[in-house]
Structures are given as structure tokens and as C-alpha cells.
Amino acid sequence: xxxxxxxxxxxxxxxxxxxxxxxxxxxxxxxxxxxxxxxxxxxxxxxxxxxxxxxxxxxxxxxxxxxxxxxxxxxxxxxxxxxxxxxxxxxxxxxxxxxxxxxxxxxxxxxxxxxxxxxxxxxxxxxxxxxxxxxxxxxxxxxxxxxxxxxxxxxxxxxxxxxxxxxxxxxxxxxxxxxxxxxxxxxxxxxxxxxxxxxxxxxxxxxxxxxxxxxxxxxxxxxxxxxxxxxxxxxxxxxxxxxxxxxxxxxxxxxxxxxxxxxxxxxxxxxxxxxxxxxxxxxxxxxxxxxxxxxxxxxxxxxxxxxxxxxxxxxxxxxxxxxxxxxxxxxxxxxxxxxxxxxxxxxxxxxxxxxxxxxxxxxxxxxxxxxxxxxxxxxxxxxxxxxxxxxxxxxxxxxxxxxxxxxxxxxxxxxxxxxxxxxxxxxxxxxxxxxxxxxxxxxxxxxxxxxxxxxxxxxxxxxxxxxxxxxxxxxxxxxxxxxxxxxxxxxxxxxxxxxxxxxxxxxxxxxxxxxxxxxxxxxxxxxxxxxxxx
Amino acid sequence: xxxxxxxxxxxxxxxxxxxxxxxxxxxxxxxxxxxxxxxxxxxxxxxxxxxxxxxxxxxxxxxxxxxxxxxxxxxxxxxxxxxxxxxxxxxxxxxxxxxxxxxxxxxxxxxxxxxxxxxxxxxxxxxxxxxxxxxxxxxxxxxxxxxxxxxxxxxxxxxxxxxxxxxxxxxxxxxxxxxxxxxxxxxxxxxxxxxxxxxxxxxxxxxxxxxxxxxxxxxxxxxxxxxxxxxxxxxxxxxxxxxxxxxxxxxxxxxxxxxxxxxxxxxxxxxxxxxxxxxxxxxxxxxxxxxxxxxxxxxxxxxxxxxxxxxxxxxx
Numbered sequence: 001x002x003x004x005x006x007x008x009x010x011x012x013x014x015x016x017x018x019x020x021x022x023x024x025x026x027x028x029x030x031x032x033x034x035x036x037x038x039x040x041x042x043x044x045x046x047x048x049x050x051x052x053x054x055x056x057x058x059x060x061x062x063x064x065x066x067x068x069x070x071x072x073x074x075x076x077x078x079x080x081x082x083x084x085x086x087x088x089x090x091x092x093x094x095x096x097x098x099x100x101x102x103x104x105x106x107x108x109x110x111x112x113x114x115x116x117x118x119x120x121x122x123x124x125x126x127x128x129x130x131x132x133x134x135x136x137x138x139x140x141x142x143x144x145x146x147x148x149x150x151x152x153x154x155x156x157x158x159x160x161x162x163x164x165x166x167x168x169x170x171x172x173x174x175x176x177x178x179x180x181x182x183x184x185x186x187x188x189x190x191x192x193x194x195x196x197x198x199x200x201x202x203x204x205x206x207x208x209x210x211x212x213x214x215x216x217x218x219x220x221x222x223x224x225x226x227x228x229x230x231x232x233x234x235x236x237x238x239x240x241x242x243x244x245x246x247x248x249x250x251x252x253x254x255x256x257x258x259x260x261x262x263x264x265x266x267x268x269x270x271x272x273x274x275x276x277x278x279x280x281x282x283x284x285x286x287x288x289x290x291x292x293x294x295x296x297x298x299x300x301x302x303x304x305x306x307x308x309x310x311x312x313x314x315x316x317x318x319x320x321x322x323x324x325x326x327x328x329x330x331x332x333x334x335x336x337x338x339x340x341x342x343x344x345x346x347x348x349x350x351x352x353x354x355x356x357x358x359x360x361x362x363x364x365x366x367x368x369x370x371x372x373x374x375x376x377x378x379x380x381x382x383x384x385x386x387x388x389x390x391x392x393x394x395x396x397x398x399x400x401x402x403x404x405x406x407x408x409x410x411x412x413x414x415x416x417x418x419x420x421x422x423x424x425x426x427x428x429x430x431x432x433x434x435x436x437x438x439x440x441x442x443x444x445x446x447x448x449x450x451x452x453x454x455x456x457x458x459x460x461x462x463x464x465x466x467x468x469x470x471x472x473x474x475x476x477x478x479x480x481x482x483x484x485x486x487x488x489x490x491x492x493x494x495x496x497x498x499x500x501x502x503x504x505x506x507x508x509x510x511x512x513x514x515x516x517x518x519x520x521x522x523x524x525x526x527x528x529x530x531x532x533x534x
Numbered sequence: 535x536x537x538x539x540x541x542x543x544x545x546x547x548x549x550x551x552x553x554x555x556x557x558x559x560x561x562x563x564x565x566x567x568x569x570x571x572x573x574x575x576x577x578x579x580x581x582x583x584x585x586x587x588x589x590x591x592x593x594x595x596x597x598x599x600x601x602x603x604x605x606x607x608x609x610x611x612x613x614x615x616x617x618x619x620x621x622x623x624x625x626x627x628x629x630x631x632x633x634x635x636x637x638x639x640x641x642x643x644x645x646x647x648x649x650x651x652x653x654x655x656x657x658x659x660x661x662x663x664x665x666x667x668x669x670x671x672x673x674x675x676x677x678x679x680x681x682x683x684x685x686x687x688x689x690x691x692x693x694x695x696x697x698x699x700x701x702x703x704x705x706x707x708x709x710x711x712x713x714x715x716x717x718x719x720x721x722x723x724x725x726x727x728x729x730x731x732x733x734x735x736x737x738x739x740x741x742x743x744x745x746x747x748x749x750x751x752x753x754x755x756x757x758x759x760x761x762x763x764x765x766x767x768x769x770x771x772x773x774x775x776x777x778x779x780x781x782x783x784x785x786x787x788x789x790x791x792x793x794x795x796x797x798x799x800x801x802x803x804x805x806x807x808x809x810x811x812x813x814x815x816x817x818x819x820x821x822x823x824x825x826x827x828x829x830x831x832x833x834x835x836x837x838x839x840x841x842x843x844x845x846x847x848x849x850x
Contacts, residue, residue, distance in 0.1 A: 094591045112814045116590045220793045276685040280704055280793045477813040491793035
């Protein structure tokens, strides 16, 4: 009796384990369509945009309708708050409620959960269904294998594509240059001279408020807010994919030469050129940003279009309101490296990380969803909406977005970035057309400013390719800690006196390296040499 | 003999039955908090074993594999980590300073308030003093930045206009420690006064009257009547604070810190957050939390022992 029961139970167990796999096989998939309706859940970021419902609007209806008609797949959207998504993903996976198609910007988390069997290996599925996924492969290209482990052949996630790789720009106050009779700076020396000129002519530039003069402003995120400056100190031969792989850091902090760049910032700081309290203001701090809007700041480095974003809230608009029409920031590109080139880091072509949790029982339907999204006509509609409601064409044929205030036609994110998970950034199928259209997309900002900024951001830009040699074991659990330490080293060094600079930098670096930085460097170096030789 | 004990036993059983019949409702009511503690305190406590196991999101704590070095891997990892040792030092330093300055402050305030003859003024002062307790540390850190920043902080603008040198309250580690301690006292002093004021109302007024007849001055009365009257309250609160000497709040250091002062502001809770939560090393975080609890209990028990040796009642 006992034996019988045991046999029965184990059979039941095997059957229940096999069940999802049995369903996943495509015997219900005939001529490109399921014979019975399948249901998949799809994650969608929610940014709490006023005037729209992120999972119930014209665009989500379009997806649902087409997926049902074309493949007999019913799509159910599940929202995740954009600003806490990194933590929420962990909770969903632990509770077994993660969407069948999930995405996140936290690739470290995917790797951790993949190792804990909470995330599917996509490779067998991609191999089996490759024939149905031609659009996806065409559009994503090498992003399909971005995270494929070269040793195990496993694919934890596929990687969305970033269309616009412009990253960071240097902005200066055009009206201040004019007032002082200065030309737009074209070298690091001219830029420095300009900052000194701002400092020494505070009375002329700011009048009664001369004591508020800030020639150069930044926050404690120095690696970002001085990225183009620091990268210009990196010798040209080190600006390749190889050294990006070995000295890997998303602020390029470990590359040779950066120390000398920081030394210059240290000198600037001690000469009163940089906002004195910059370290007290965390990235995104409104106070620091308000200083730009109030007109006290002469130069900054921020996201390539940052000062023009957000219409009435933009730095551009507010500055003109408080300081007059002439008060504008323009993008400049003065920082040349040892080869005389204004190299700067652009984004790579990777964006969000898309993965299937191990609770996904409809891998084929899920992959078909991604493939459907990759088709140009679908992407185009979702990004641009309906003509006359979401966009119109100017006389020269440029597409101009006219976002509705509210209602079912309002996109809950710009270009529906959250709905179109495989793409970030407008794509009209033609680079020039897209750029022209983008330049029209900023309220209260003349298109020339955007064109200048876009060109400056891309000029001599380095868009790193992907060198994938598998997960770096030494990075596990320590990457975020090291990122914090990096910020500490940068801030403390710039705040040091000129005489102490070397001692402060060296002790900070020693701590960084001892805390895991050296181990990562060694492992990356060894992996690179093993794969490509010296 | 035998019959007798049997009868005794029967009598005892009867007594118990009658007792239960009479008081079962009290026990039933006791069950509610008991169930609460079991479900929300003791059952989660079984997850302490995560500190000794390799964490997995898909498995329950019982199914996870044991960590290396007979389960002690994460303790070894923590104790060999310099950041952890600094965090222990900073936690002890900030908590000790908090205790030295923060513990007597409400006692003094309570005594001063108690001595005030004008009752309305006393009430208003008391209310004003405990208001900061309701502000979150995020708000306080925002206030601190607006008031104390070197360039654009209000305090330093005033100092500069008076021709004085500005003070770097927040960006020099030594200054930051004092700012941190002071803000803590400011935030909690009023609230902690309440319990002392309650204890003060329990002191027999006849004692004061008798002392007045004997010609005792105000300070003498405070020394000989008020303070002894508060003694047991002070001791109990001191024992409780000592139990938290290595515990650390998260929001206060996290909100007040900046990249220039991490050498003194990284306390254990920050360490747990950085390595455990952000770095997804859940086992390490649990190990550190477990360590904190054990040290806390040791301090608590010893403080209680010492208090009892000095003839105080202690906690138990």
C-alpha cells in the first residue's frame, strides 16, 4: 500500500513538473498562430504620468488587438513603479508573480536570480523558435547575444536597443561669453581661462549678486558631471573596447589619466571655480539645479539635452524668464585628448534587460510578442501615435510631436518607451529624419540649440561595443559598493588642498582596490588575455 | 497512604478545573498577543538561519544550502571586511556620543520644565520641544542642508555677513559628527521628556513642602527629592539605551551623510544596506544583523545585572 502511494505521488510530481514543458511545446502552434488562446503577462513601467493610464490606452489596446488577431495571444499588462523597479523585481520573483515578459535596468539582479533558478535560460528557446523571430533578430542584432555566456552558452536576458547614443554635453552661458568678449572655448586651456574670467568678472556678470557667482557647478556625482573633462585626460590608445572591458566602470574612473583630470578639478576647486558645497548635493538635487535656473552658474556638464528638457520647467526657459532672452546655455566641445581629439563616451547600443522568469509557461507566445514589437510598422505606430492627434508633419516633411494633454491618446511615457520595451529612443527609419524630428520636440527651445547639442554630444563619441566573456565572479555583490567608493574618492580628492591631493587620492584608491577593485581588475585582465591574447 | 495521595491528587485536579473554569477568559485574551508574537516575531526569527546559509530567492530558509566553513562563511566575510570594522567603530562612537549628550538632556529639560511656575509657558515650551520628533530624518536633513551648507546655508550666510568665517558643519568629518549628535538631541529631547515629566508627577508634594519648611534651596530640593524620585525611571531608560549601543537607525545616518564624511558616517545599518541590500548579499546582511542583536542582548543583560547590584529594580 505504502509503495503504491509512493509511486502514485512520485508520478503525480513528475507529471506536474512536466506539465509546463509539455504546454510549452508548439503542438498548438499551427501556421504561425495558436489554435487555442494563450495568455501572457507583460511588465510595463509606470511613471505615474498625469492624464494617462499606463496599461489602458489606445496603444495598449493596439497591442492587445493585434496580438490576439495575429497569434491568438491574449496580453495582460502588469505595471511596476518605474522608480522602485529594481527592488520590485526581486519581490515578484520571490513570490512567483513576475510577468512572463519582464524587464529591468538592474542586470546584476537578473544574474543573481538566474543563478538561483528564478530566471529562464533563453538560449534553448531561441534556438528552437529562431525561425519565428526574424524581425527580432534583425532589429536587435548583436543585442540578442549581449548576455550570452560564452562558456556555458546560457542566455540570461536579451537586451533592448538604444537608438540615440548621445550622452553628456558641456554647456556654457553664451551671454556671459558675449559680455566678456570671449570666443566659444575650443581647448581645455581656453575653457579654464573662461572660468577664471567668469570668477574675476562676477560684478559685471551678476551685479548685486556677484557673491553668488559659480563658474562651474556639479553635484557629488563627479564622474558624471565632469565626465567629458576627465575622459579627455585618458590617452587616446586607452579609448578602445579592450580597455573599457578591463578598466570597467560606468564613469570611466579607472582609466589611466583620470587622476590628472581630477587634479585639475582640485585646482579649480581650490581657486574657487567650482561650487563650494558640491559634495553636499546628491545627483538630481533640486537646489543645485535651481542655481542653474537662477543664473548664477557659468558652465556645467549634464545629460546631452538636460538644460532644454521639460518645457516650462526647463533650465532654458526658467533662465530666460529670470535673466532675459539672451541668457542661454549652449553646448561646447573643447576637451581634447593627447591626440587632439575631443573624444567622449557615448552610450552603447544596450538598453533594458529583458528576461523570462522561470514561472513563464508560454515562452513561444512571449517570444512572438517581442518579435511583433520589433516590426517597424508596430514600433513606428507606438512611438509616434496617430497623425493629427499625436504628431503632424511640418512643411519640409519633418514629423513633429504634438503630445495630447490627457486622454486615451496620451502616451504615458515619451515615445511610449515603457510600452515598447525593446527600443529606447525615437526611430523613424532614417537617421537624419529622426534627428530633425527630435530637434522639434522641445517646447520653448529653438531647434538650433538642440541640433548644436546633438552634434556636440556625438562628435568623436566612443560608443563601446560589447565584449562578453561571461560573468565576472569578483564583481558579485561588490559592484555597487565600489561605485559608492569611487564617488568618495573623487569627492574627497577634489575637496583636498592642492598639497594633499596626491596623498588623499592614493589612500582613496588603495581602499578602492583593496575592497575588491584589484580583484575585479585582475580577473578582467586575465579573462581578456585568455580570450584574445596580450 | 496511597489512598490519601490519590485523594489529594483528585482534589488538586478539581481545583485546577475550577480555576480554569473561572479564569479561562483571561487566558483566552492572553492568547491574542501570544499568537501575534508567535506569527510576527518568532516565526520570522527562524529566518536567522539565512546568516548561516547560502541565500536563494526560490527556496525557503529550511531548504537553502549551508554556507561554507560550517555555516560561518558570512561571519568570516564580515569580520575580515575593513568597512565592517569601521562601521562597528562608527556605530559605537556615534551611539556613545548620542548617549552622553542625548541621555541627560531630557532629564535636565524635564526638571527645568517642572520648576517653571507659569504653567501655560511650560505647556507651550513642552509642545514646541517635542514637535521635531514628528519630523522624518529626510526632512531634517533637507533643513540641515538649507541651514548649514557652507556656501548657501542660511547660518553661514549670516556668519559671513557678520564678517565671520563660515563653518563647514557638514563637510568636515569632525564637524559632521557634532552636527549629527546635536541634531539627534534636538529631534528627540522634547519627546523623551514626556516620560520623565510623568514620573515627576508621581513624587509626593509633601516632600517638597517638608523640605521647604526645613529651609532647603531650590537646587537642594532638586538634588534630594526630584532626582531620587526619577532614579528608577532613569535606570530603566539607561538600560534600554545601552541595549541599543550597537544597534543603528538607518534613516538618520543615511539622510545626513555625504561623500565627504563616509569615514565617520558609515554605520552598521549603512553597511548592511550597501553590501546586503544593494549588493544582494542577503546572507551577509543577516549575519551582521544577527551579530548586532547578540551584542545588544549582552549589553542589555549586563546593564541589568549592574543595576540590580546597585539595588535598583532593573528590567526584570
